[in-house]
Amino acid sequence: MTAAAGTAQDTAQDTAQDTTPTAPAGGVRGKLRRHRFWLIAGFLLAAALLLSYAAGTAKMDARVLSPGNPGPDGAMAAAGILRSRGVDVQTSDNLDRTRELVHTKGAAAVTVLVADDLGYLHAAQVRELAGTGARLVLLAPGVQALSGAGAGISAAGVAPDGQTEAQAGCTAPDPQAAGSVSAGHGFLYRGPVVCFASPSGSDGAPGSYAASADGSIVALGNVQVLQNARLDQLGNAALVLRTLGSRPTLVWYQPGLRDAQPAAGSASLPELMPQWVTPVSVWLLLAGVAAMLWRGRRTGPLVPEPLPVVVRAAETVEGRARLYQGARAVDRAAASLRAGALTRLSRHFRLDRSAPAEAVAAATAERTGRPGSEVARILLTERPATDSSLLHWAQELDTLEKEATRQ
Helix, strand or coil: CCHHHHHHHHHHHHHHHHHHCCCCCCCHHHHHHHHHHHHHHHHHHHHHHHHHHHHHHCCCCCCCCCCCCCCCEEEEEEEHHHHHCCEEEEEEECCCHHHHHHHHCCCCHEEEEEEECCCCCCCHHHHHHCCCEEEEEECCHHHHHHHHHCCCEEEEECCCCCEEEEEEECCHHHHHHHCCCCCCCCCECCEEEEEEECCCCCCCCCCEEECCCCCCCEEEECCCHHHCCCCCCCHHHHHHHHCCCCCCCEECCCCHHCCCEEEEEEECCCHHHCCCCHHHHHHHHHHHHHHHHHHHHCCCCCCCCCCCCCCCHHHHHHHHHHHHHHHHCCCHHHHHHHHHHHHHHHEEEEEEEECCCHHHHHHHHHHCCHHHHHHHHHHHCCCCCCHHHHHHHHHHHHHHHHHHHHH
């Protein structure tokens, strides 16, 4: 009986163990399978955000003379030194922000550095900046910027190649403290105060540094003195620090597309439209309203009508020239100028369209009386490598073409 009782007890324990509730097998895995789409989507979204953030933080500012560009043609070193000397360096890429910064900081405490290498600003915009009362430093300004500044500063050509150093040669305190700076590139100017004349030491010669009589407006033609690659040479750093750091705040202004204005005299859209467009448009509007009232449903999307637009050739040429300048494609610009000159000369001499360039050069030499080697150099073999040499060669090419086509 004792054995039977033991057997009954073991059977009851086994039954109790079998009837104990347990968690369903694979419960967690089942939930993962049901929500795997959202888990994968969330993982991919997080990875995309992480990669986007990493790409954004790793992106380097590559603009020329930008205070955030650490490359050889950037100006991060100059901006960093100015900040270490207590100058509040503010960046701006449009005229509205520049005006706001000058108004907020106070014009008497602000120097505005204008680095407009693509020529977005017009004379009226530069005149507005000059009228704020802030000190204005123009980097390699063009004719429009100089006319807007109104400080008696005028353009005087480009600096000749071969000169590596320029002496101050003036009594202005900032250039005199610098002593000598790098030379051989950039533009030359004339004005009430002229320093770093080219050729060096010449009386009355234009210089790469020109300023108004009171020093409130400065034109700096040699922008390489600001670049990281040359800041530590000669007196470049001294000239930059004294010119840009004379006031507590420096607004580093690099104009962009928002500051570009249409050329003067450009026709407006109503002037370009034919006279019949207005009455036909009114008639179509009335017909459309009547159709909507009649049918009571949408008639479909509107179809735009192409309008005749005239683009002046000068605007196309100027736009292509700015693209070449921005890409530093001196060889492409020279090839375009050479091809245009050869085409015009061939047409003028009534040569066959298949005539080689050497035949055009021979006809040009015969017409102008110049030596054949000189004409061949200008028309065929000259390969300018810098902006300065390109400008000099373009002037020679233009003079030769005028002589050849003169009646």
